[in-house]
Amino acid sequence: MKVLMICTEKLPVPPVLGGAIQTYIEGILPFLKKEHDITVLGVSDPSLPDEETLDGIHYVRVPGKVFEIYRESVVRYIEAHPFDLIHIFNRPRLVLSVRQAAPLAKITLSMHNDMFHPEKMDPQEAENVIQEVSNIVTVSDYVGNVISDLYPQAAAKVRTIYSGVDTNRFLPGHHPKMQKIRQEIRRANGLENKTVILFAGRLSRNKGVDQLVRALPELAKKFKDLALVIIGSRWFSQNDINDYIAYVRALAKRLPVPVVTTGFVAPDEIQNWFAAADLFVCTSQWQEPLARVHYEAMAAGLPIVTTARGGNSEVIVPRENGLVVENPEDPNEFVAQIAQIISDRSLMKKMGEKGRELAVSRYEWNRVASELLDVWTHAQQAEHEQTHQEYAVEPLQQPTAVELEEADLNQEESKTEQKNKRKEKGRKRKGTLQADRPAKQEQNSAGEHVSASEPKRKKTLEEKQPNSPAAANHKSLVLSSSSYELPVFPRRKGKGSNDKPFRAFIIGK
CATH class of the missing domain: 3.40.50.2000 (Glycogen Phosphorylase B;)
Known part of the structure; x- marks a missing residue:
């Protein structure tokens, strides 16, 4: 995973000028680089090059010292370099700008001070930041509790990870090396x-x-x-x-x-x-x-x-x-x-x-790094679960064999009933014609002989406008795996129209 770690604008990394956050980053990097491709973005300093790779870690240093200038530099870099996850240290006010520059990246946040206090951050912006980040890591329960008290919706995202120390460098005075x-x-x-x-x-x-x-x-x-x-x-x-x-x-x-x-x-x-x-x-x-x-x-x-x-x-x-x-x-x-x-x-x-x-x-730093890696893994897993939920489609509910059989029977019965009705109507019409006097025969435009007394049949909607949207609605059904009540438009207005919605099962995609 490509990870960008954004430090504060006050002091550079490595901590050539000191700094708790800078020391924290330096302490965990040797362990993080074993698992991910790490880039550290920080403020520039005359004693350090603007860009370098040391021990497999890429360092980028941009102009800063003033937050607004630093934010602009951070955004420009992110817009030109995609990352899977961006971890921001102690600057929640960077989050929304980073999100705009990297809409697909997961964002995690480390809080080393009380930067969510309303005196330091607008409450509405703070709420938006909390919504955007996957996790909020704090250096003490105190910091986490302050955030959760101010914004209860953040509680589920807050996790305390106590800092660390290099126990091979800091040794008791009676140690042989000291x-x-x-x-x-x-x-x-x-x-x-x-x-x-x-x-x-x-x-x-x-x-x-x-x-x-x-x-x-x-x-x-x-x-x-x-x-x-x-x-x-x-x-x-x-x-x-x-x-x-x-x-x-x-x-x-x-x-x-x-x-x-x-x-x-x-x-x-x-x-x-x-x-x-x-x-x-x-x-x-x-x-x-x-x-x-x-x-x-x-x-x-x-x-x-x-x-x-x-x-x-x-x-x-x-x-x-x-x-x-x-x-x-x-x-x-x-x-x-x-x-x-x-x-x-x-x-x-x-x-x-x-x-x-x-x-x-x-x-020790290995414990700090291990817990932070857990946070990053959780952020990625949460992304996959969310993506699955967003795009998951319920499996098609195919009609059972019994339902299909019943549908076939209903269809056959309907056809038989309609056929019988047509025969009965034909018999009645035949008897009526035989009782009348012989009708005068005329030729229609097609050269066919028709009775002058026979009323002319109005053309149906399909015959008049076979490609019209209304005709399409009249004749077509949308394929589906579920049962729907589908409206059927009547062929003509007035009494005698017995078209009603009916239930249909269509199998397929």
């Missing part, structure tokens, strides 16, 4: 003999890292060996300083513990910082769909403290691989949950081990 890297990073940043708390994500109020910074003074009173590492920037590779980042750094300078701010870290290096840490904290303040850093922390064997916002807590088994902060607006709640873990080194170790176990057993 021990040296862990030591080097800790030594270079003054983190030796420290309990390192790690935050990784965009530096924004929604992500809320300032709440963690504000929690540290109280934690420092209880634990003397703490350190904080903040990985991230305002927007992925953009390391410029805005007001919020300046505020966070000002808070960090006043802390009694060392704070390392790395800025943007390239995707192929970030696993090293996870290996250097001891505890991961997600401070999200907004209803986050489910941050992928949770999977990376689990794979790296780190216990997790996260917030009860959006879908983040869906991957947490309380007191087994992490703890949940119910009110993330209160720094004291972070203090309480972080302290529970740090104060019990045995619990801390068990949580890290359990997280690693869950990452390997539940959250």
Whole structure:
């Protein structure tokens, strides 16, 4: 099957600049390409060619950055290149344009954020989108529930497929491949003999890292060996300083513990910082769909403290691989949950081990790809079933032998009755003529002798207009395998017309 995967307009694929969706696509492609002919359509980037084929996967990159421009580029490409199935990532507003450009393709949709909210999408357009797509894949139950609550008709199409992680790349710090890297990073940043708390994500109020910074003074009173590492920037590779980042750094300078701010870290290096840490904290303040850093922390064997916002807590088994902060607006709640873990080194170790176990057993990319392939297969099967229903014809119901025999008998009886009537009419007419005086004979136009007293017979409709539509209606029957009441037009108007609808069985196509 020829499949087109359409990424968002913000970041390119492969994830040279990072991005959860871009990382997701990169993770599942090695498994998808074994089953289908895959093309990935994404936004162009100066560091990447506009078109290339790598490891059997075709990449096409078009102008974008602004949604409307990107949509036009996507439509132009699809109009020139047919696909059996088109999978759109996190841009439901692309669906109707894609459908117009590819009326025969199946369309599936992956939702990584709440893009169906009325503030982001017109409700009527959303309903049309839901009708057009075969399936809606979500990264958490939270996202799926939001869509289904807004549009109940979508519920049957929604399916949660949790994201994944490369467990061969994200490894615990004590793993033989990571021990040296862990030591080097800790030594270079003054983190030796420290309990390192790690935050990784965009530096924004929604992500809320300032709440963690504000929690540290109280934690420092209880634990003397703490350190904080903040990985991230305002927007992925953009390391410029805005007001919020300046505020966070000002808070960090006043802390009694060392704070390392790395800025943007390239995707192929970030696993090293996870290996250097001891505890991961997600401070999200907004209803986050489910941050992928949770999977990376689990794979790296780190216990997790996260917030009860959006879908983040869906991957947490309380007191087994992490703890949940119910009110993330209160720094004291972070203090309480972080302290529970740090104060019990045995619990801390068990949580890290359990997280690693869950990452390997539940959250590897091969599982994600397998579930997505199931969705695609379902979409194709649904298409075949729909096509079968649209074009299926009920089998012909042929009349039984008894019905045929009865029809023959009725036909013979009708013929006999009509023959007898003609004979009787002839006898009456003959007697009448014999009683009259000899009639004067005339010749008609054909040279035949006719009686002058015999009234001239009116020509029938067939004789007057043998090819007229009315004559055709009078004489013809439509072939059918079923019984129909067929109207027979009278030969002449007035009393004495005994033509009635009759039942006929016609066998054949």
